[in-house]
Amino acid sequence: MKILPSLFAGVAALTLCACATAQAESPMTDSTPSAQTDAADALKAFPAATAGQTRHVITLPAQTDESALKVELILGKTQTVDCNRQFFGGRLETRTAEGWGYDYYVLPALGNAASTLMGCPPGSERQAFVTTQEQPLIRYNSRLPVVVYAPSDVEVRYRVWRAGETQTAR
Template sequence: MKFSKTLIAGLVMMVGVNTFAQKKAEKFEKLEIEMFPKAKDGYKQVYIQLPVAKNEKDLKVEYFVGKEKMVDCNNYFMMGSVKSQDLQGWGYNYYEVESNGETAGTLKGCLNKKETKKFIYIKPEIVGYNSKLPLVFYVPKDLEVRYRVLRPDAGMKKAVQK
């Protein structure tokens, strides 16, 4: 009797975990990045593969290129640029990052000298959402790329007239 209760509890738990895993599973298009050039010395190739989504034309992707640093209370940003390049003959594009990792920031007098770890990044960019194509980046080896998906509000709102 004790064995059957344990068996039933185990099966219920397995079904619950499996259902949760299926809900979390996202569908991805087959990824092909072989046509993109290899990274040059001192750089690495990174990519973002987006899952298939409903109404992709309504979605946007905001990407950030930077690195974590210990900083004080000032607002910091990373110096550098991200340039879109055309992959000749394919009609795709990729992004080349130019930055030596230097940062700049405001000059507030911080009363609390405590430093915290923050992700400091180059000015972010927003691009269209497309699950069929990866977003490919060539970044200096000490930098990373992060992103977030921007979704529209439920409805359009009207501006107030004065």
């Protein structure tokens, strides 16, 4: 008769796992007016841009498994370059909206440009997007906007990264 209690325990455990999985995998796809109002309300939590700064807002679409995604923030500007590898200095700071607990990102100033020093052939000049050296990966969260403050002449771009299958080390 010891089999019967362990059978019930196994069925109960499977039922709880199925419920937890179904809740975790259900996508959040709410485009009702109240959801749009919530997004506008969330933006109220962030401070206004200071003089010389622009507030950039990235709204991410809802995904089934957001824990497998990251957002790469890429800041820079387009300028004339040659064959050298070029980049800007500057450190992106993470700050928290007071009273709300939401993170936002600030690039106080774009640092000086730097490059490698290879001899380039004549005519190698071209227009290219030159970035800051630091390009952080942040958590993907479609429920809150990604807010970045940067100098007015800086462009903010982003890229979404998706995790691959888990591998086993040997």
